[in-house]
Amino acid sequence: MITIIDYNAGNIRSVLRACKEAGAEAFITNDPKTAAQATKIIFPGVGAAPSAMKYLKESGMDAALRDAFKAGVPILGICLGAQIGLESSEEGPTECLGLIPGKTVRFKLKDKMLKIPHIGWNDVKVLKAHPLLDGIKEGDQFYFVHSFYPNPASRENIYAVSDYGEDFCCAIGFKNYFATQFHPEKSGRLGLEFLERFKGWEGK
Amino acid sequence: MLSKRLIVCLDVRNGRLAKSIKFVDTKDIGDPVAKARQYYEDGVDELVFYDITASREERDIMLDMVEKAASQIFIPFSVGGGIRSVEDATKLREAGAEKVNVNTAAIKRKEVITEIADAIGSQSTVLSMDIRSVSPNAKIPSGYEIVINGGVTPTGIDALWWAKEGERLGAGELVINSIDADGTKDGYEIKLTRMIADAVGIPVIASGGAGKPEHLYEVLTEGHADAALVASIVHYGEYTCRQLKEYLDGRGIKIRLSY
Numbered sequence: 001m002i003t004i005i006d007y008n009a010g011n012i013r014s015v016l017r018a019c020k021e022a023g024a025e026a027f028i029t030n031d032p033k034t035a036a037q038a039t040k041i042i043f044p045g046v047g048a049a050p051s052a053m054k055y056l057k058e059s060g061m062d063a064a065l066r067d068a069f070k071a072g073v074p075i076l077g078i079c080l081g082a083q084i085g086l087e088s089s090e091e092g093p094t095e096c097l098g099l100i101p102g103k104t105v106r107f108k109l110k111d112k113m114l115k116i117p118h119i120g121w122n123d124v125k126v127l128k129a130h131p132l133l134d135g136i137k138e139g140d141q142f143y144f145v146h147s148f149y150p151n152p153a154s155r156e157n158i159y160a161v162s163d164y165g166e167d168f169c170c171a172i173g174f175k176n177y178f179a180t181q182f183h184p185e186k187s188g189r190l191g192l193e194f195l196e197r198f199k200g201w202e203g204k
Numbered sequence: 205m206l207s208k209r210l211i212v213c214l215d216v217r218n219g220r221l222a223k224s225i226k227f228v229d230t231k232d233i234g235d236p237v238a239k240a241r242q243y244y245e246d247g248v249d250e251l252v253f254y255d256i257t258a259s260r261e262e263r264d265i266m267l268d269m270v271e272k273a274a275s276q277i278f279i280p281f282s283v284g285g286g287i288r289s290v291e292d293a294t295k296l297r298e299a300g301a302e303k304v305n306v307n308t309a310a311i312k313r314k315e316v317i318t319e320i321a322d323a324i325g326s327q328s329t330v331l332s333m334d335i336r337s338v339s340p341n342a343k344i345p346s347g348y349e350i351v352i353n354g355g356v357t358p359t360g361i362d363a364l365w366w367a368k369e370g371e372r373l374g375a376g377e378l379v380i381n382s383i384d385a386d387g388t389k390d391g392y393e394i395k396l397t398r399m400i401a402d403a404v405g406i407p408v409i410a411s412g413g414a415g416k417p418e419h420l421y422e423v424l425t426e427g428h429a430d431a432a433l434v435a436s437i438v439h440y441g442e443y444t445c446r447q448l449k450e451y452l453d454g455r456g457i458k459i460r461l462s463y
Contacts, residue, residue: 010325011297017275047325114206115405117327117376120430121207121249121460141207141460143280145327163205186302188244188279188463 002026002199003038008055009080010046018185022192024199032064041068045080049104050092052080062097069099069177074203077179082150082172085179091148100174102152109165117147122162124170124182130159132178132197133171140190142182149181176203207458208424209249209431210449211409212438214239215256219265222256237272244277246445247463251277252305252433255285267299274300284332293320297328305332305379308352311359314373321374331375335363335396336383348396355383367400378404379433381411389415392423401428409433417443417451424457
């Protein structure tokens, strides 16, 4: 059973629906006590880091997520859920959860024809094998909508990149935490297959 | 590299597909969700449901349809037609729409763009513009005027100014719908699309006039559009989404093909 964290950051029912389609049982909670019991977590979100972190702190969900991470519970972050997994974000700036060393940064594009936010389908290039990325081939595309992206301190934690003017990190992983800047729940069949792999992932 | 997008628009009336859409296969007649699912499997990058009557009573029917679509289609889709307020937009988002399109309501009261963007985010707020060409004059220097009520009522508003104003107010994307090109199948309004795409920093979706795959190629290259919206070219079964995308790919346009 997957616990989907609701922290007032965007429409997360699309994640629930996609899990269902991918054959993964899931439910939504905004209660840190319920989250503390979770055996598998999806931490989604669309929106701004400052208001998201404020809500997480006030609700006590930030501690629940850190505890779950320490306890080895497999956690999947999506979009904002990936950005606030790092220590801080340039958006605000904001102090974040710190599950992975590093910082979330804004696109600094040299090519003025490129628009921000980066919206649409883009290639995900796998740099390093990971059970959750199994089966992703060259040219496979996923759906993005964002202006910031996660930039881990260590290259070791970067699993995939995408190209928008320059390569940017779009999948990060550290121990039992994995997170994507793209939206598997909006990425058609390839996204549903990704969620199906998360269903079977033990966090190793 | 970011792909160009192929978007299909479905006109909906009373929760059913509008009669203007004819079908090649009989299986899905009338049901927008089944038709949308078919396009989803055919590789469309995004869908638009356009509520063509959008009276108050029909709002709830639309919400119900959006809920059903959201459990069948795992790509972004937007809803347009008759969206007047933050409440309308929020309800559609909660029902599962990724984006909402505002049009006439923003002409009547432009603050509604900012209000909706604040509530659901700029990335989910699309400003849809119906545009016709006119002789350039002091009031409409670009020679393109915004029209409303399905293209019949002129507004005296310059389309180029309105596009920039829409971006400033918080719209995250623009739909450029040429009333002159709409239904002609002679191709998109390239000059108009390019003028606006070059003037704003947000993605531009070209709409109206697609009759051949070449038209999509033109508007995505010369027209500087980020996405091409089609309707009858796929509804009448002349082309599948796959065929359109393979054509574009063959001509060197970056587009999603693995799905």
